[in-house]
Amino acid sequence: MEKLMEILMEIDDSIDYEKEKALIDDRLLDSFGVITLVSELEDAFDIDIEASEMTPDNFNSAESIYNMVKRLQEN
Template sequence: MSKLTDILQSIRPESDFTQSSDFLEDGLLDSFDMVTLVSSLDQAYGISIDGLDIVPDNFKSIAAITALLGKYGATE
């Protein structure tokens, strides 16, 4: 597993994030989980995600989160 999927599994261990293309629409993450996810990503990757980037589209899939991490120079 990658660091990102490990983080997602730590937030919602019962969910299979690899099978979803929209975590929020599919009910895998809610707004409280997003706050936890942002904090976990900041800590794990040594970045600080700007508040303007904390929008559902940036957290709806592994690909979207990976792209957001890339914007901040973090690599998987």
């Protein structure tokens, strides 16, 4: 989670990721923020994120991003 927080802060440090639960729905993270995030996550966690994972549910909060990363690592 710490590593994920570092990545998120590097993308936009003005967001309170611990509290925010609607990063996508409230457009705090735009499409390009998500693409950069995906690229960083793939490098940092050695996972492949496919286009099918691009749903608001997977990116709305730090927790949901973390859960997606864990799921992809286990697969």
